[in-house]
Amino acid sequence: MGSIGSALPTQASNGLSPAAPPKRLLLLSVPRTASNLFLKVLNPGAQPALKTNAFSGYFFYPVLSTAALEGLTSKEAKDWTPQERQRYLGLCQESFDNLEGLSQEATKENKSIFTKEHVTWLIDPAMLFTLQTGSVRSETPMRINVSEEYGSSRTYTQPSILPDEYLRTWQFAFTIRHPALAWPSLYRAIKRAGEEGGFVDEDGARGASLSNMTFGWTRIMYDWCVAQPDVPTPPIIDAHDLIHTPEVALKFCEQTGLDKTCLQFEWSKDGKKKSDHWGDLDKNRPDRMDAHRQAANILLGTLEASTGLMKDRTPAHVDIEAEHAKWEVEFGKEMAGLIEKAVRNSMGDYEYLRAHRMQA
Template identity: 50%
Template sequence: MTVTNESNGTPAGRRLLFISVPRTASNLLLRIVNIPKQPNLHTTPKGGYFFYPAFIESTQNGSLVDKPADQWTAEDINAVKTSSQACLDSLEEYSSRAAQNNQLMFTKEHAYWMFSPATRRKFITGLHDDKFFEAFRVNTPEKYGPKKYSRSNETMFSDEYLRSWQMVFIIRHPALAWPSMYRAMLKLGESGVIDEDGVKGASVANMTFHWTRLLHDWCLEQLDVPVSAPVVDAHDLIHHPEIVLQLCEQTGLDKSVVQFEWADKSEKKSLHWACHNSNADPDEVKLHQQAAGVMLSTLESSAGIIKDKAPETIDIAAEAAKWRGEFGEDVGTLIERCVRDSMSDYEYLKARRITV
């Protein structure tokens, strides 16, 4: 049962977790919902991304999952777990502040970041090893209850901790999202944010809805949790943005501040990237701001929704020929394979989306 603070109508202790994948128009969704102007809502200046440092830790100097598991050293595992724990602790500090002020806690995280290297290794090899899942689990606060992990929960967090959040999922047709992601990764490579191996590694890790579906299906199993786990399709968001009003009704967000147009010189979210960490190295912050500038370039140069970003029909074979011409045979083929492999998860999630 949801408890409401009578003084301002804000659900006490409510927490919203938006689960996204790069290039699925998640930042457009946040712009339409107008997160900065949402009353009684608490988040970071960039709207979340608490677990970005842990993602970087697990992928720097070569992704941990690229190593055979028998080569994972105690130092490897401890570095990732320590970073993940620090990210969780930071999130919990923000969340405690929100609860103290009777505010709704909000964060957006990429689905891939919620899972440990053990899960990623299972995705690649098909091997499930309980000791590795245990090794990467973070310590969630006692107030969330016993630390139990159902078989379907392959994240770093206990069932009870995940149950403390209402999750919202955003998806987009893979033939639009994945080539867009690779273009963005190339730009990050050109700017020095990631190296050549990182371009392909980050792309492959994210060019799937596998992680999104795992979390979504775990939510469906929580039959006694009295809140939904809405799914938003970027195509609907662009062509029927009024679905956001339904999303607000299902999540407790305020419909009165929703916007479908905005000033083209509005404050750039990318300038706030990593600024919630006062101890961050200035050069590192600048690098992260460059990355955010690449990922948010279309949105930050727009004054509203751009409908040609979501065509009505998509011919994957025809698009694949274009990808080979743009990226070369090997990468074009890789993107096509990822697109086709993602379609079953995408269609499954799409069938469960909010509709007009």
């Protein structure tokens, strides 16, 4: 722990003029890929050209929380009742409308909008249990209403609930982390949130964890962006590089037009914890405010207890077999096996994305 701010160059390293800030910047993450740490470093709330909310995004969090609380994460979407399906789509629409509301405010203030969302929150849930890393079907059965201002046509060449025409108005960015570090951390956090906060039961914790233990969706969305002639190539931030090579954050600012003077690599614990207000994200379940706060305290606990980047959190080399032995002790043989399978299944996508990552 401690400052590594001295490692940050004071001038742009490539000699290029900063890019103009995008009108919309969407950071898509997978849980436990240090995306909240990246937000801490990026400091979007202090970026003068950006408009965001108090949580730097998470507009689609009510979709996740409701799916978890109502047991939808433990079964395939084809087994949902019509009422569950309609409930899910209604929450997606509400989340989208809230995001668009902030976008309109940003336009009036001549600012760019910024949000961070977990990629699986935007994926058609009918596909979450049957990930295909090859071709994506052209139609998705779960869709929400998008304003005509984004065009009259609606095409779906990617697996999200949002049409291509809308997604092309965003500049994307992604976060990744070695699966053998991210996936056990994910299950550990969700399991603890269930045990201590009653957020999900064991089946829900397992279902929510396993459905997120993939970089397949990240890869599909990245490749989709690259294939679009009017969408900039998205930067990919690897947690290892963020922690060990902080110049990556500077390069991110150069590419996206953000203010590099707002970056922070150390911070003080001033008593203000985002997790304490996490329940404000989901107005649909006021009876679950405490559960939301407890879950957020668990998921954000390490970051909120820190005062800077911690290099020991992301080692240079990861031995999957050695890690598996630790998982057996902590989670039991069955779950350790499921985590190892997910890790090994994710390595191809992770290495592919890492090969395209932003480097300082």
